[in-house]
Amino acid sequence: MVLLEINGQSRQLEVPNDMPLLWAIRDVAQLTGTKFGCGMALCGACTVHLDNEPVRACVTPVSAAVGKKITTVEAVGEDKVGQAVQRAWLELGVAQCGYCQAGQIMSATALLRATPNPTDEEIDEAMSGNICRCGTYPRIRAAIKLVAKGGTK
């Protein structure tokens, strides 16, 4: 039994300590917005925030999340930056299939919180762990810049 705080709610989950946070969130807490893509921290689809820091949930054991605030894409919009990111994503039509976008949005939100006006190099650095097979990268970059300029409607 592990006690986790997910999106502001305390959740008692019956999972072993070494279960990756991803599967605890998806299969046990049944929040499916966080995606499985690789299981090896190679693609970023599973990105969540632990105390506002982006982590790959597929390689983070639940034991490492105990006592920390877990935020998933379902709740990132409660944060001002997260909400601005979601709006920019909609405004520029970033998503295609949308599957990786939860992870992209979590990474972008973390970037913009730490670095409100990132350079292209900082965007590359923060976002290159997130694969998008549909190829939405140019629009992801543009959407991050739109948030940076405070330009979302």
Place this chain on the structure above:
Amino acid sequence: MSQELMMDLPDINRRRLLKGVGIATGLALTIGINDLVRAAVAEPAKKYGGDAMPGGLKEDVLVFVSIGSDGIVNIVAHRSEMGQGVRTSLPLVIADEMEADWARVRVVQAEANEAKYGNQNTDGSRSMRHHFEPMRRIGATARMMLETAAAAKWGVPRNEVRARNHQVVHQPSGKTLGYGELAVAAAKFPVPVRDNLKLKSAAEFRYIGKQNTRNVDGQKIVTGTTHYGIDTQLKGMLHAVIARPPVLGGKVKSFDASAALKVPGVLKVLELKSSSLLPPLFHPLGGIAVLASNTWAAIKGREALKIVWDHGANAVYDSQTYRKILEAAARKPAKVVRNHGDAAGVLARDGKKFVAEYYQPHIAHGTMEPPAATAQIVNGKCEAWACVQDPQAALDAVAAHLGFKPVNVRVNVTLLGGGFGRKSKPDYVVEAALLSQAMKGKPVKVTWTREDDLHHDYFHTVSLEHMECALDAKGMPTAWLHRTTAPTIASTFVANAKGGAPFELGMGAVNIPFNIPHMRVESPEVQAHTRIGWFRSVSNIPHAFAVQSFVAELAHNAKRDHRDYLLELLGPARKVNPDSIEDGWNYGESPQRYPLDVGRMRHVVELVTSKAGWGRKLPKGHGLGLAFCYSFVTYIAAVVEVVVGEDGEISIPRVDIAVDCGPQVNPDRIRSQAEGACIMGASLTLTGEISFKNGAAQQSNFHEYQVLRIDEAPREIHVHMVEHALDVPLGGVGEPVTPTIAPAICNAIFAATGKRIRTLPIRDQLKA
């Protein structure tokens, strides 16, 4: 393409038969003219486009549209959404024609049922191309029924009322009735016959061709509340992963599940019978399934399995060896699939020949959502939830494997986290259904891990394209020989099929409309050793890589500008009847409606080179490369700018793409498809490779099968659309851009460095 393919295969035989008759005149004379006339009349007209697809086109307004008393208009999306925007774009066409307000439209996803909805097989870049006109007619029908109902309610002449933005207006009085108020009455009026339908003019469109459309899934995507195939949660559901035979045709010799069963959460281990028989079709590969209370336990359980495999005959498959097999086959005369003039004779006689070979390895689709499906069986009926491009094929395959009547199977279509052709093949849905059956009907979700996805894909084919030209004194080709050598997709459907199928050869090998007197294309036969499938733009990819690179090489050889040389090869603007070119396969479209329009080909080349500043002065290490492609009846040309660093590092600051896909329905989604296909094309060019050793795919995850990331992707992609009125038929959108990117990049690299790439992927070839 699966079902279309099924139909194409007998078609090959029919064509052969007709050709086999050879000089038919004698036969015709003995039959007599009257008999021939009668036979010609009796023979049903050949069907094209959506009419020729399984399930055809259905235009029943009562199936596609329903209106609630609250005024919400429900529109059915019968095609699968995988990022191309079809759940928005097709209902949008109905909404526009019926004067519905998009903000008050709800989209309902159809389950698998082609008898009801018409063809649902979402591949071949066909959704808008085939369904635009039916959707318009459905929308117009709904609008006219609403108008009729309003006129009757008011007791006024029909011609005094007009539907406008979700209500009907009585024009003389200004009275209005909302669609919600009219719905019940409208449904009671007879459906107008097709000939009486009045479609909107393009000037009246409010959504078609405009930029103002909300994507129906956008909000849910950014808040993580959509439902993909991998997201299904059912009460009491078991989570399964499967250890499949590493080699196609292999099977389990023996296994020991004792350690797996000790993993906490693992509930059951069972064998799925291997289908070692060819052809592979959509059969599951078999193997050992681990069922658990969560996905993680199932994965851990699978790691603990001890399995001895019988790898079978395909264990010989080795990519290094196989390349030599392809090369040997490509260097010998083979089956002729196009022959105009006497290319073989000219090439044999002429001293001056230009020869080049281009190789591309297998690639995997690598959809970000790996294959996943859930199924349960209740009271003898199976219900599945799955991310499938071809819902009816999934339903049929599940029914066949369970031994159920199709009527007792329901397949619910979720969103697809990427498709690219992989999710046309529903083997994973069958796995879920078989496991549910083995578990007495309990709900079972099968999740493929990334390793499963890369090891057991229906791979894009490996290919070796052998090109030869005889040249005149000016360096222009007088004879052209293309030997396109690759294991065929047909081998997935017909045991041991070899040689290019018409739909493969017709993707940019036989139907190159170059102005060359002697043209010959040959198709050597080589054996497939893995499941070959279709990947976004299919055979256009290797063909365009070879043809467009080769032309650039010829231009350089002739000391000519590539663009000018290419335009001269294309020759004057003209419309070529695809039927006049050997096989005539033209994406299943009518040769009259969809001629090969050389004028449009020339135009995209001219447009893209002008927009990209072709010929502009570039800094050292920069180069521009050009390629064009006719793919899925759409005309594409691309110019790529590359920078090659001192260390051989490649970056792509800019790509320009000209797209002529006929009239545009959802322009922003066309642009996004062009951008995405461009990046996918750059991915396969720079890093895409699946190689085989001892019969098994060698790459297991994204560290070994590398796809482009944001820092490596083209920095700017400019899409230039060619505008058309509605008198031009629609072309495909999802696939056509992909093939132009590899040759354009390689041509740009040559311009930048003088190094010619003939083997994909490029990886570190410039670093040597």
